Amino acid sequence: MSLGVHGVNKSFGGLRVVDDVSFQVQAAELTGLIGPNGAGKSTLFAVISGFQPADAGCVRFDGHEIQRLSAAARARLGIARTFQVPRPFAHLTVRENLLTGARDQPGEHVFNLLCRPGVVRQRERQIVARADAMLEFLGLTRVAGERAGALSGGQQKLLELGRALMTEPRFILLDEPYAGVNPVLIEEIERRIRTLSEQGTGFLIVEHNLPALARLAARLLVMDRGRLIASGTPAQVLADRAVQEAYIGGGP
Amino acid sequence: MQGYLTAVGTVGGIYALLALGLNLQYGFTGLINFGVVAFYAVGAYTSALLALRGVPFVLDFAAAAVLAALFAWPLGVMCLRLRDDYLAIVTLAFAEILRTVIVSEEWLTNGTRGIPGIPRPFSGLGAAAGGFAYLALVLAAMLAGVSLTVRLVGSPFGRLIQAIRDDEDAVRSVGKSPARCKLVVFMIGAGLTGLAGALYAHYLTYISPDQFVPLLTFYVWIAVIMGGAGRVGGAIAGAALLTLFLEGSRFLRDVLPFVSEVQMASLRLAAIGLMLILFTLYRPQGLLGRVAR
Numbered sequence: 001m002s003l004g005v006h007g008v009n010k011s012f013g014g015l016r017v018v019d020d021v022s023f024q025v026q027a028a029e030l031t032g033l034i035g036p037n038g039a040g041k042s043t044l045f046a047v048i049s050g051f052q053p054a055d056a057g058c059v060r061f062d063g064h065e066i067q068r069l070s071a072a073a074r075a076r077l078g079i080a081r082t083f084q085v086p087r088p089f090a091h092l093t094v095r096e097n098l099l100t101g102a103r104d105q106p107g108e109h110v111f112n113l114l115c116r117p118g119v120v121r122q123r124e125r126q127i128v129a130r131a132d133a134m135l136e137f138l139g140l141t142r143v144a145g146e147r148a149g150a151l152s153g154g155q156q157k158l159l160e161l162g163r164a165l166m167t168e169p170r171f172i173l174l175d176e177p178y179a180g181v182n183p184v185l186i187e188e189i190e191r192r193i194r195t196l197s198e199q200g201t202g203f204l205i206v207e208h209n210l211p212a213l214a215r216l217a218a219r220l221l222v223m224d225r226g227r228l229i230a231s232g233t234p235a236q237v238l239a240d241r242a243v244q245e246a247y248i249g250g251g252p
Numbered sequence: 253m254q255g256y257l258t259a260v261g262t263v264g265g266i267y268a269l270l271a272l273g274l275n276l277q278y279g280f281t282g283l284i285n286f287g288v289v290a291f292y293a294v295g296a297y298t299s300a301l302l303a304l305r306g307v308p309f310v311l312d313f314a315a316a317a318v319l320a321a322l323f324a325w326p327l328g329v330m331c332l333r334l335r336d337d338y339l340a341i342v343t344l345a346f347a348e349i350l351r352t353v354i355v356s357e358e359w360l361t362n363g364t365r366g367i368p369g370i371p372r373p374f375s376g377l378g379a380a381a382g383g384f385a386y387l388a389l390v391l392a393a394m395l396a397g398v399s400l401t402v403r404l405v406g407s408p409f410g411r412l413i414q415a416i417r418d419d420e421d422a423v424r425s426v427g428k429s430p431a432r433c434k435l436v437v438f439m440i441g442a443g444l445t446g447l448a449g450a451l452y453a454h455y456l457t458y459i460s461p462d463q464f465v466p467l468l469t470f471y472v473w474i475a476v477i478m479g480g481a482g483r484v485g486g487a488i489a490g491a492a493l494l495t496l497f498l499e500g501s502r503f504l505r506d507v508l509p510f511v512s513e514v515q516m517a518s519l520r521l522a523a524i525g526l527m528l529i530l531f532t533l534y535r536p537q538g539l540l541g542r543v544a545r
Binding site: 164 | 403407408409411412415418421422426427428429436440
């Protein structure tokens, strides 16, 4: 299974933020996407997840073109994403945040609430059990009943990862999962991601913490000023002159 | 005095039903409906016109709620995929358009002369007992509204609409469509508002277009904000406070005899505005809202 973009362009006003980018990511190969600020990484994420339409090009998932699908439809297909700045449901509890991520709850339709309350209750029990397991997995059990808005930034990052996982994704786009997270938690998140990756979930991760990302990723893609400038193993990419220049800010 | 208290209770109960509808829309889902009075008017006219043609009360009330919800449908379909502010503008405009239509379509609504002689349930019981029975009916409708809200909000659907209120994009990112849920909530809220309109029409036994002005919409907003948006009890508390205030200021005339009737009406509005400002400053979460973190 793979996720890919082909000739994707995206401009805001006169500024071409993503410039003819093509690549393909295999689920078996945990991939990092790096580049200096403003390189177009988050915009590319938005194009892949359906939050921004591409001006040109296509997005393929598992062999199908998906660029016409809504963001919600792509999530239902199995592409989950997190946001650079965490966006929890601030007034819901941590557990409710996870429950909202779960798919196939008939109780989200009023008709079923009225006519099939038994089915709704049964599904809710399954979902609650999964959410509790997820809380355990993320180490958030202690704060399960707290409002998500009251969590620390690092905990919100974890919660967002958990909410994305509740959708039973096949592919996860993580936007700076380590930003604002303390080193102990980073190791924690890293372990979780590795476990999931070994279980077959695909990952594309934008991250500025290069040492941490290099430990995790089998492959790195590098963007600069909207273009894809390099790709390869972390060792190859970090030794690449063009990449170093992009990061130091030199070069034409 | 007993008759007066029954009247205040009835009006307060109708306000509470209106506040419950708006609280479901705004408090729990974040929908900005500035056209509350429109759905109220649809309910009032529907029920009144049907009753005058001899349709039984139960069907009148049901039709009022259903028709108000149906009026909400096209507005919701048009606006709920767009940003929040579109619904606000469209509902505000809808309320004004509807009032103009009611004034002009005399064959149906009797225009500015209004509709007199709307039958009131329980009127056969005499003034005191009939009024009391009607109060009981209004309170029963209010309790039904409370129980509906509690059940909806506590369900997976309720969880989803509150998630929508907090962050629509995050809801999309987990594969759910905010527009569908918002439309359903908008229609349910409009249905409650329509029912309130029917109760009002049969209580007053006379309705005319000048009773359905935007001011009413803002009274309901004030009730929801003061009571605590997003809290089930908040709608009730806010409606009680609003009724207390609107009625209480009547007695102020006895204390301030030098103020004329017209001045008093303006003073009342000014005082409500002041109260709203004070709430916004010192208790933005409302009477029953959670204390801010």
